[in-house]
Amino acid sequence: MPNNNQQQLGIFFALAAFIMWGLAPIYFKQITQIDAKEILAQRVLWSVLFLLIITLASKQLAKVITAFKQPKLLLMLLLSTALLGTNWGIFIWAVNNNHMLDTSLGYYINPLINVLLGYFFLQERLRRRQGIAVGLAFSGVVIQLIAFGSIPVIALLLACSFALYGLIHKKTHVESLPGLMIEASLLLPVAVTYWYFMPSSESSNLFNNTTEINSLLIGLGIVTTLPLLCFTAAAKRLQYTTIGFIQYIGPSLMFILAVALYEETMEIKDMITFGFIWAGLILFTWDSIRHSLKGKSLKEKAL
Numbered sequence: 001m002p003n004n005n006q007q008q009l010g011i012f013f014a015l016a017a018f019i020m021w022g023l024a025p026i027y028f029k030q031i032t033q034i035d036a037k038e039i040l041a042q043r044v045l046w047s048v049l050f051l052l053i054i055t056l057a058s059k060q061l062a063k064v065i066t067a068f069k070q071p072k073l074l075l076m077l078l079l080s081t082a083l084l085g086t087n088w089g090i091f092i093w094a095v096n097n098n099h100m101l102d103t104s105l106g107y108y109i110n111p112l113i114n115v116l117l118g119y120f121f122l123q124e125r126l127r128r129r130q131g132i133a134v135g136l137a138f139s140g141v142v143i144q145l146i147a148f149g150s151i152p153v154i155a156l157l158l159a160c161s162f163a164l165y166g167l168i169h170k171k172t173h174v175e176s177l178p179g180l181m182i183e184a185s186l187l188l189p190v191a192v193t194y195w196y197f198m199p200s201s202e203s204s205n206l207f208n209n210t211t212e213i214n215s216l217l218i219g220l221g222i223v224t225t226l227p228l229l230c231f232t233a234a235a236k237r238l239q240y241t242t243i244g245f246i247q248y249i250g251p252s253l254m255f256i257l258a259v260a261l262y263e264e265t266m267e268i269k270d271m272i273t274f275g276f277i278w279a280g281l282i283l284f285t286w287d288s289i290r291h292s293l294k295g296k297s298l299k300e301k302a303l
Helices: 002-029 035-058 061-068 069-098 100-121 128-148 153-171 176-197 213-239 240-247 249-261 269-301
Strands: none
Touching: 002 061, 002 100, 002 213, 002 240, 002 249, 035 061, 035 069, 035 100, 035 176, 061 069, 061 128, 061 176, 069 100, 069 153, 069 176, 100 128, 100 153, 100 240, 100 249, 128 269, 153 213, 176 213, 213 240, 213 249, 240 249
């Protein structure tokens, strides 16, 4: 169990990660004229470059090389890489095609999936109210399926891919920066291959772009890696259920942006699904606060 200093540091990293992720759509909305697959390729390229600079500056290249020599670890990171690339691609496409409410829904569902994964794979205790909270979230999805004949595919793919990505990082013994450097490096050949063979577009040749567009594309490396580094650092220091509690800051910011700034409209099915998930999150939050206060009270009595 992490000590108090490590827990506090983990909470700081988690808050930083989810606030940055919650505001990230504003950045991606500036380059909606570029195809999502091309943005993904650029995102990978500049992330690798940015991570390489940080890795060299922090003298952690030896750790990256050591990790590459461990087949079992590399296999786990290959799996996390596939999940990360999937999550990035879906997120970019959704934001650039006015599906920010779906991304918000996905990251609202994500904390509750974290609770389930923590229970099944990390032996973290699932309290009764947490179980009810998870049940409420999935009830909202089932009602949408039965009553409206639709499944929130984007939301579920985002939620599941990111929850599994976090779980792998919780189970692997690799530090945040070297792990992310390896994942980005594994994605790089795919990105370069796509960039080389993709049909020519107005933005594919950086020399033909405006300084503003090139700055935004290069900045993808920073926008991508900073929250991920914070998240993986938080995952090493906090219980997975605690991360799930903090995580809904991100989708709340996305929801506000979608409705207030980008004027996406909510349909009846969306309202029902969001309603169930919000109810689950309220119950989950109340239970977490209650459990935390109870723990503090017992410690004070013991002293």
